[in-house]
Amino acid sequence: MSPYEAYFEFAPDALVLVDEHGRIVRSNLSADRIFGYSLGELQGQSIEVLVPEGLRRTHEKHRLRFMAEPRSRPVGPSLNLAARRKDGSEFPVEISLTYAETDAGSFVVCNISDITGRLTRESEDRRREALTMLGTTVAGIAHDLNNPLSVIISRAELLLVPGVELTSQTRSDVEVIYRHARRASRIIQDLLALTRQDPRPHETVNLNEVVSRALLLVEGQMLREGKKIIVDLTADLPMMMGNPVSLEQVLVNLLSNARDAMAAGSIVKVRTARSNGQADWIELAVSDNGCGIPPDALSKLFRFLYTTKPGGTGLGLWLAKRTAIEHGGTIEVDSKVGKGSTFMLRFPAAPSLHAGNA
Ligand SMILES: Nc1ncnc2c1ncn2[C@@H]1O[C@H](COP(=O)(O)OP(=O)(O)OP(=O)(O)O)[C@@H](O)[C@H]1O
Numbered sequence: 001m002s003p004y005e006a007y008f009e010f011a012p013d014a015l016v017l018v019d020e021h022g023r024i025v026r027s028n029l030s031a032d033r034i035f036g037y038s039l040g041e042l043q044g045q046s047i048e049v050l051v052p053e054g055l056r057r058t059h060e061k062h063r064l065r066f067m068a069e070p071r072s073r074p075v076g077p078s079l080n081l082a083a084r085r086k087d088g089s090e091f092p093v094e095i096s097l098t099y100a101e102t103d104a105g106s107f108v109v110c111n112i113s114d115i116t117g118r119l120t121r122e123s124e125d126r127r128r129e130a131l132t133m134l135g136t137t138v139a140g141i142a143h144d145l146n147n148p149l150s151v152i153i154s155r156a157e158l159l160l161v162p163g164v165e166l167t168s169q170t171r172s173d174v175e176v177i178y179r180h181a182r183r184a185s186r187i188i189q190d191l192l193a194l195t196r197q198d199p200r201p202h203e204t205v206n207l208n209e210v211v212s213r214a215l216l217l218v219e220g221q222m223l224r225e226g227k228k229i230i231v232d233l234t235a236d237l238p239m240m241m242g243n244p245v246s247l248e249q250v251l252v253n254l255l256s257n258a259r260d261a262m263a264a265g266s267i268v269k270v271r272t273a274r275s276n277g278q279a280d281w282i283e284l285a286v287s288d289n290g291c292g293i294p295p296d297a298l299s300k301l302f303r304f305l306y307t308t309k310p311g312g313t314g315l316g317l318w319l320a321k322r323t324a325i326e327h328g329g330t331i332e333v334d335s336k337v338g339k340g341s342t343f344m345l346r347f348p349a350a351p352s353l354h355a356g357n358a
Pocket residue numbers: 190253257258261288290291292293301306307308309311312313314315316317318341
């Protein structure tokens with residue numbers, strides 16, 4: 001076998017040698033493999049067997065035109081070309097033609113590349129690009145909405161301070177404005193966390209302080225709704241490695257869920273502790289005596305966009321789980337319908353540092 005023959009035979013692309021009448025004179029190993037034919041089976045067949053059935057007549061016309069004015073060239077690089085395997089299945093290809101006149105007659109070498117893999121990669125790249133763009137847009141909008149919302153929230157808070165004279169109707173209206181602005185702000189924070197590709201940076205965190213900060217955000221509204229928060233923070237709590245903002249967001253989400261689940265007069269308890277008395281894990285539990293969760297819903301709670309609330313987004317617990325995992329921790333739920341629910345987060349403690357009381 002000459003080097004040229006060896007190249008033809010073993011080239012990675014499918015090579016098919018066709019005579020001036022469109023008959024296949026020879027196909028290489030890749031052509032047989034890619035098109036699903038056995039050795040020598042293509043020999044003598046019309047090149048049109050490799051063309052999808054619906055395109056065979058057009059292909060024949062193009063072939064005759066090509067032979068009338070032969071020229072080596074790629075075939076319509078911008079066309080979406082397809083080829084047909086022996087089993088009838090079709091796949092996308094790129095083709096280039098090399099024309100050769102020899103003593104034995106005129107021939108065309110068709111070089112056929114299967115581009116399925118490349119197209120899949122390209123569409124995957126486009127999808128990822130679109131998602132990144134969407135993420136950037138959402139993050140931009142969310143960020144811009146944050147400022148006006150903060151103004152609405154803080155003005156409403158000022159109006160709700162005890163001692164400010166308001167009619168009971170106005171007070172209740174301001175409370176509605178405040179509650180909805182808070183909710184919108186929480187959704188925005190969740191969306192921002194959702195579009196964030198990389199986890200926020202970790203530092204040494206005192207979980208008791210995270211609890212205190214989260215309470216500042218939710219306690220006022222809960223009290224106004226007649227719902228109480230009892231806090232039980234373990235002194236001498238080990239520190240943990242984490243992001244205080246992400247952890248606070250989780251706690252605000254858990255407390256908001258507790259609030260939604262409870263009627264006026266109910267109590268939610270927030271507790272930090274060493275896990276089972278062990279020094280190297282810490283836990284944070286949020287327990288409410290609200291409506292509870294039916295057993296069949298328990299397995300769905302942490303799913304993306306799972307919600308049973310008319311205006312809910314179903315992001316809160318999904319983000320809580322993602323954050324727990326990002327911190328090397330876990331989140332579990334224990335609930336009884338009509339009795340209440342406990343959400344338990346566990347995190348590894350940072351070695352030999354103590355958080356103490358907040
Ligand atoms: N403490 C709870 N008591 C009862 N049901 C709860 C409790 N926490 C969560 N759930 C149930 O889990 C669902 C998902 O909660 P998640 O916080 O993920 O979303 P959501 O509260 O519905 O919407 P949002 O994205 O606004 O938080 C809720 O719709 C509710 O059915």
